[in-house]
Amino acid sequence: MSRRIVLSVTAGVVVLGGAGAFALAYAGDQSPTLAHSTARYTAPDGDRAGSFSFTTDVTASSGVKSVKVLAWPANSSFAKKGLTAKDMAAVESAVCKPSGGETERCTYKVTVTRADADGSPRGQWHVAVMATAKDGDTMLDTKAADFKVG
Structure with missing residues (x-):
């Protein structure tokens, strides 16, 4: 093998290795992401309060x-x-618990009283989520999940 080919291959490996390291460094600083978002609304029934969970x-x-x-x-x-x-900024927070690796399972629950249900608009609702990472990166999903109030 000629010396020129060996140098070209070596230079190519260094360039590709540097690009891979950059990609890994960049992937490490990604904004928070959401997955498997679900919302559940249960209306109050008789003397029993309802609930909303996300x-x-x-x-x-x-x-x-x-x-x-x-x-x-x-x-x-x-x-x-x-x-x-x-x-x-002023809305309530979910409770988050580690669920493996860099992922946490976050849950928000609230009781829905008869007065709450009677005063709420009927129809389609959306759930907005703002996740903030420890490094300050923030993501906002204004329609992370949907549910209906009947």
């Missing part, structure tokens, strides 16, 4: 700092103006 898996390379959850009616002002991170 569960999602959040993956963040630096770890999960917080997950905010907001259920909102599809015919609300958010549908017209759009939901922002600023809107999510």
Whole structure:
């Protein structure tokens, strides 16, 4: 094999190795992602309170700092103006527990009283989620899951 071919192959391996290292470094700093998001609404029945629950898996390379959850009616002002991170700042947080690797299972649960149900718009609702990683990266999914209030 000529010396020129060996040098070309060596240079190619160094370039590809550097690109691979860059790709791995970049993949390590990805914004949080959601998977397997589900919402469940149960209306109050007689003397029994109802409930709303939302569960999602959040993956963040630096770890999960917080997950905010907001259920909102599809015919609300958010549908017209759009939901922002600023809107999510004051909403309640989900409880997150490690579920393997860089992923945490996050759950939000709330009791729905008869008064809550009677005062809520009927029809389609969406669940907005804002996940913040420990390194400060944030992602907002304004329609992570849907449910109906009948």
